[in-house]
Amino acid sequence: MADFMPEELEAFLSKTDFDFSKVSDWEEFLAERAVGGTGRDADGIQLRDIKNYAVGTATVITRGETVTAQFNVRTLGSGLALPPGVLYVYHSNANRQKQVSSFYVGPPGSSATYRLEVGNGGRAGEESWGALYYIVIKSGNLPGQGLAEMIGKRSLRKAIKGTSWLMRRGFRLLSMGEAGYDVTVQIGNGPITRDYMMQEIISDELYDKLKKIASNAWDAIAK
Secondary structure (H helix, E strand, O other): OOOOOOHHHHHHOOOOOOOOOOHHHHHHHHHHHOOOOOOOOEOEOOHHHHEEEOEEEEEEEEEOOOEEEEEEEEEOOOOOOOOOEEEEEEEEOOOOOEEEEEEEEOOOOOEEEEEEEEOOOOOOOOEEEEEEEEEEEEHHHOOOOOOOHHHOHHHHHHHHOOHHHHHHHOOOOEEEOOOOEEEEEEEOOOOOEOOOEEOOOOOHHHHHHHHHHHHHHHHHHHO
């Protein structure tokens, strides 16, 4: 593939997904996409930068000890079983360290509940504020799956789609994590919330860069 793929396209395909099972990938994701972050393309444009990840966030308030976070994951649609996948939660623990907790999501039920202790304890009686982040990813979209296929022209064609629809409709964002699941969160005795998902539109400057990459990719595939 390197024989016909320009250098910028190699860089584009160098990082295909964020691996939400790793603290380091959560840190990279939040550094780029959280409010006030550096932006999707802060370290160059990669395939993962054009994907929307349905990451939710919830506020965690502790008073000297950890608090229980309860997640309810339901399928979208009536009577449908949960698609197989994994719920990842990025949070602080009692030792004030960041960690990722993961839970299998799947059939035969249409809903499932998961609980874990979150938030650093802090001083007794002293209120401490923080946040946790979460995402549910279908099994077929888990990091590493299909990576070998990404090395071929067919998968490159699927990833880029060519310039015709790009010019006609704009760069269609690939979507991961949100399809098939509805998640609500309760922190301690607080209200049950369906918090906002962290999404961010692509800037005009990044869009122009992506058009150039797509054009070069299509030229490479056509050879």
